[in-house]
Amino acid sequence: MTHQNLLVELFVEELPPKALKKLGDVFASQLCAQLRQLGLASSDSVSTPFASPRRLAAHITHVAAKAVDTAVQQKLMPVSVGLDANGLATPALLKKLQALGADVSDPVFAVAALRKAPDGKTEALFYDSLVTGATLDVGLQQALLAALAQLPIPKMMSYQLETDCELPGWSSVHFVRPAHGLLALHGSTVVPVKVLGLTSGKLTQGHRFEAHKSPVHVDHADDYAATLLRDGSVIASFEDRRFAIVQQLAQAAERLGPGFEVLMDDALLDEVTALVERPNVLTCQFEEQFLAVPQECLILTMKANQKYFPLVDTQGKLTNQFLVVSNISPLDASAVIGGNERVVRPRLSDAKFFYDQDRKKTLESRVAGLDKVVYHNKLGTQGERMARVCAIARALALQLGGEALAEKADQAARLAKTDLLTDMVGEFPELQGIMGGYYARHDGLDADIAEAIEDHYKPRFAGDALPRNPVGVAVALADKLETLVGMFGIGNLPTGDKDPFALRRHALGVIRMLVEKDLALDLQTLVGSAVPAFGDKITDARLALSDFVYDRLAGSLREQGYSALEVDAVLALRPQRLGDVPRRLAAVRAFTVLAEAPALAAANKRISNILKKADVTGAVDAHVSELLLQEPAEQALYAAMQGIAPRAQALFAVGDYTAALQTLAALRAPVDAFFDGVMVNAEALDLRLNRLGLLKTLHQAMNQVADLSRLAA
Structure with a gap:
């Protein structure tokens, strides 16, 4: 049996960057899984995904040219049913054999080919056959179609291809992006397959602008990545390309001096990796006057809008230098650098304009505007929600620190949502809370209140920091409890993987604050203190909400390494002080x-x-x-x-x-x-x-x- 490594590549127009890595991984894993099912790949076969902006590919080791034939033993029926008194085949037996594809033209011969064997208390007829193993060209065709059908395509496109026949016309093709090439090699041999209106061959395309050869000719499945890099100027592997970007970013920051650090988050790295075929990191800068704007605004606009990597100093303060990952490597990069600097300037100017305009109005002056913003059709406006959060925050703060803390919590809760009405948050919703903290400091409010406004959404995600001071804890707890009690009270519960109001995240936030801050608050009292703030808008769902919180707590504890038995033993008592858990x-x-x-x-x-x-x-x-x-x-x-x-x-x-x-x-x-x-x-x-x-x-x-x-x- 001939075994070679297999390479399949689908060459397409630019794929959606946020989906590229997953598309590449699923394409390779599904293709290998399908070939294993057909007996063409073994359990030892290793699949390696390749994904670049214009290609999905998979390299699979130890693939057979033909799967081995398989002996199949099939029980037909009891002898008493299949044979008559003279030992001849009954109509039922002949019909069964015919359905299996056996030759029944000579019934006597057909019966002679069967095997009799005991089956429990009776004797049965068995039909032994040999199933011919699939050939690679047939099997790969089937596997490729199945793998493409399994791709997690975010949005399908439809496009037209001219029909490959004597009659003129067009046929519709549906895929994530228009496909223009198909490469399929078993060792150095082309495997003849057809998908998306394409026929396989040995040719592909390299870098759109910097390929040394066009088209790129791949001689052997194992030469794919090296050939693309040499002749096509493309790093085909997603992981290799990502690693090259990380290295170049670190080297660029090092060249600027010891006081520079790159802000590299995984989501941005993955997206930029999906945008370039051969990365080239360049250093750019913007005018220092923009540094007067809160750095969160500048960082967000550079990362979200421009896919740039900001640079900070050793204290974490933003500098006016930033890094760009280009898809071209010209001898003179000044035009590319200048172009990126020109593009980012209007973005930063907008941020500065929003910041300057927002500071012309105090947060207090925006409170009345919350009454015009709908929160939920059953729960009223943001103004009504703010009043509920104030009442809950005051009640919690009285238990945690008395009247002085309650006064601060009430004021912070009153102003916490007002930054939703600012231009900056309107442009960058991710900055809600953060901008409220900046504007509170500009308005001359106490540091405790400004921090509480900034922190009241915390923790926003797993591993996020908790509110820094007691005022922030009271307001953050109140904000999350208001959402949980309100949504449970109107029956708007999470289902399956759908949780539009992030109730699971809110519950985990409440749990983390109660546990990690070791707050002297009982869960039942905590939930109960939020219910009166809603009046007759909701039904009392305290029991269901408590169960929900304990379920989230159990899951969180198991993720931390506690056994299911340990967690079950403790939570069976429904301890009210979660800090005790x-x-x-x-x-x-x-x-x-x-x-x-x-x-x-x-x-x-x-x-x-x-x-x-x-x-x-x-x-x-x-x-x-x-x-x-x-x-x-x-x-x-x-x-x-x-x-x-x-x-x-x-x-x-x-x-x-x-x-x-x-x-x-x-x-x-x-x-x-x-x-x-x-x-x-x-x-x-x-x-x-x-x-x-x-x-x-x-x-x-x-x-x-x-x-x-x-x-x-």
């Missing part, structure tokens, strides 16, 4: 390594089951009469609990959850002895209730930190 988890983890832990967890589960069955009517309470303790084992357990339970309770009360659980380990022996020597469900009612009361007392003592029964195997 990490300490409870640490205590559970320390408890599980004790030798007594498995036995106590199993006993706890047994107690839970006993109480669940016995306490249907609510007759069992945590009360024990010493006079009714007759068996030595129950007397010993009660005595042990009298000494151990108060110590565990005292440790629990001061928050030493680890020591509290470890103290309970001493109960293992008396608990084991109790179950070995005492009949809980005694016939005498008073004895039975007393023993159930003893177990309930034990259950309560053991499950203050976590539900230990959830740890049982």
Whole structure:
């Protein structure tokens, strides 16, 4: 069997840059997966994706020219059904064989080719055949069509191709961009396939302006990347091109001096990598007067609008130098540099104009304008929303710091949304909150209030910083709670992967602030404090919202490395102080390594089951009469609990959850002895209730930190 490496390339017009990397990865992985299913590629075959602005390609190792033939054994029917009394084929058998493609022109011969074998209690007829393996030209055609159908194309295009036949006409083709070339090589041999109106060959195109040869001739599948680089001036690999950009950016910053650092984020790097075929980094600059504008505005317009890489100094302050990744490498780059500097100037001028105009009005003067901005058709305007956030923020701040904090939180919440009415935020919505902080400082407001306005959206994403001061924490909590309670109250819940109001992110933000700031706020009280602010606009959905928050908390904890059993044991108790959860988890983890832990967890589960069955009517309470303790084992357990339970309770009360659980380990022996020597469900009612009361007392003592029964195997 001949095995060679395979190369398939689809040459197209410029692909959407934000989708390019995923398109390239999916194209290669799907093509390889399809070939594996056909037996043309093996589990050892390795697929390497290539993706540039004008091509999607895949290199797959160890691909066979023809898949091996496969022996197939198929059960047909019981012998009694397939053969008559004379051993001849019945109509049912002949029909089945005909459906399988067997030759039934001679029924006697057809029956002779079958195999009889026992199948359980009966004897059955089996048809053995040999399925011919697919050839590469047929298999690749099938695999290529399937791979193209699986591409995550953001938006399909339709275009016309002249039909390849004697009759004149046009045919419609649907793809992400018009395709102009197809390359398919098995080793050095062209694999004849057709897709999107194209026929495969050995030719492709290089760089639009700087290719040394046109077209580029690829002799062998393994020479693809090297040939494109040499003759076409194209770095075909997305990852190699990205790495080259990172290196060039770092070198350009180093040439400027030790005080420069490039702002490189992954999203911008991926997008720029998808825009160039052979990168060339150039250094540009703009007038220093623009540095008077908040640097977040300048950085955003350079990155989002122009795809430039800003440069900052060692203190993180923006400089007037920036880097451009060009797709051409002229001997004299001055024209390219000058062109980019001219293009960015109007963008920066707009930002400066917006900033200057916005500062002519105070944030306070914009408050009334919030009444004209619709927030949600069921929840009213941004002005109404602001009033609700103020009420919630004041209530939270009173609990966290008293009247002084409440006054500041109320003022910050009142002004927090006013920057939505500014020109700068209208142009760059990503700057909401940030610009509010700048304008608050310009208006002479307290630093605490300005920081709170800036921080009230935090955390905006996973790993983002939390609000810096108590005012910001109160307003940020209020803002997120208002959204959560309001949306749950009108039934606007996230479904599947759809979450238009980012309720999952808001819930995680609330969780992070409660946990990482260790706030003395109960979740139930927290959610309850937000409900009255809505009046009759919503229904009370506190229970559903609490469940939602605990679900998000459970997922977050598992992502942090806690086991499902640990998380389940702690959250089963629905702890109201979320700041306690990490300490409870640490205590559970320390408890599980004790030798007594498995036995106590199993006993706890047994107690839970006993109480669940016995306490249907609510007759069992945590009360024990010493006079009714007759068996030595129950007397010993009660005595042990009298000494151990108060110590565990005292440790629990001061928050030493680890020591509290470890103290309970001493109960293992008396608990084991109790179950070995005492009949809980005694016939005498008073004895039975007393023993159930003893177990309930034990259950309560053991499950203050976590539900230990959830740890049982």
